[in-house]
Amino acid sequence: MSTQETQTRSTGGVKRVRLVLAAREHHYADVHTYHFSADEPLPYNAGQYVHVALELADPDAKRVRELSFSSAPHEEHVSFTIDGRSRSPFQLHMLAMQPGDSLQLFKSKMHMLWPVIEECVVFIAGGVGVTPFRSMALDKEHSRVRMRMELIHAAGSEHLFADVLQPLMDEYIATDRAGLAGEVTACIERNPDARYYIAGSPGFVEGMMQQLEAGGISPKKIETDEFKGYVEEWQE
Ligand SMILES: Cc1cc2nc3c(=O)[nH]c(=O)nc-3n(C[C@H](O)[C@H](O)[C@H](O)COP(=O)(O)OP(=O)(O)OC[C@H]3O[C@@H](n4cnc5c(N)ncnc54)[C@H](O)[C@@H]3O)c2cc1C
Numbered sequence: 443m444s445t446q447e448t449q450t451r452s453t454g455g456v457k458r459v460r461l462v463l464a465a466r467e468h469h470y471a472d473v474h475t476y477h478f479s480a481d482e483p484l485p486y487n488a489g490q491y492v493h494v495a496l497e498l499a500d501p502d503a504k505r506v507r508e509l510s511f512s513s514a515p516h517e518e519h520v521s522f523t524i525d526g527r528s529r530s531p532f533q534l535h536m537l538a539m540q541p542g543d544s545l546q547l548f549k550s551k552m553h554m555l556w557p558v559i560e561e562c563v564v565f566i567a568g569g570v571g572v573t574p575f576r577s578m579a580l581d582k583e584h585s586r587v588r589m590r591m592e593l594i595h596a597a598g599s600e601h602l603f604a605d606v607l608q609p610l611m612d613e614y615i616a617t618d619r620a621g622l623a624g625e626v627t628a629c630i631e632r633n634p635d636a637r638y639y640i641a642g643s644p645g646f647v648e649g650m651m652q653q654l655e656a657g658g659i660s661p662k663k664i665e666t667d668e669f670k671g672y673v674e675e676w677q678e
Pocket residue numbers: 491504507508509510511522523524525526527528529530531532533553570573574667668669670671672
């Protein structure tokens with residue numbers, strides 16, 4: 443099998459998939475999108491995450507991370523967008539990857555229920571927590587679902603995927619830590635019956651959950667994706 447081929451095998455009931463790096467795209471600072479090729483279909487849902495394993499030189503280094511797909515299922519490449527600023531062995535390996543290098547995926551999982559039948563959804567993202575929302579927004583556009591869609595994106599510096607997401611949203615709000623609470627309050631008043639999706643660091647998700655519930659949004663209408671291990675820039 444050539445290095446360009448994707449190998450799929452079953453290991454103890456867990457499906458493992460090998461992906462080959464096609465290209466890396468730089469966004470800002472240490473944030474990159476890694477586009478991978480898969481020669482055979484890799485079924486996944488928009489908004490899903492997966493376990494990613496690398497072959498690291500240091501046998502004691504943590505070699506598996508959970509990552510959300512930033513690509514939508516219909517796109518040519520399978521993509522992950524990662525903030526590598528911790529420079530951990532995992533992140534250094536990702537930053538050094540060259541086209542043709544490979545990694546392994548296993549245990550795809552879902553945190554956020556998608557697609558939904560709703561009149562309105564609101565996405566609230568902290569930093570690179572916006573990755574699953576790129577996947578979901580492109581999926582909604584591709585499947586021509588008619589539904590109001592808003593995004594509040596809080597970030598310390600750049601607003602990742604603004605160029606792609608702004609045109610897809612009925613309301614696109616780029617804010618920072620200081621502006622976030624006010625934007626969420628206004629959004630709740632605009633959209634009391636919407637389904638809300640939150641993604642970011644555990645602290646970000648918890649804070650947003652509390653504000654939504656205090657604003658009268660039922661927990662049944664809130665879906666969350668906690669990026670355990672991720673820290674937004676402004677928390678450092
Ligand atoms: C469902 C899910 C989706 C994610 N999607 C993305 C994504 O799309 N892009 C992205 O950049 N990151 C994503 N992450 C975070 C990613 O898995 C890594 O944790 C992150 O990239 C940091 O890895 P690191 O090697 O830089 O730092 P690490 O070496 O992992 O450590 C970073 C910090 O987090 C702490 N930490 C590490 N693991 C945990 C844990 N399990 N629980 C609590 N604290 C921990 C460490 O002590 C350290 O302080 C996601 C995480 C989850 C759970």
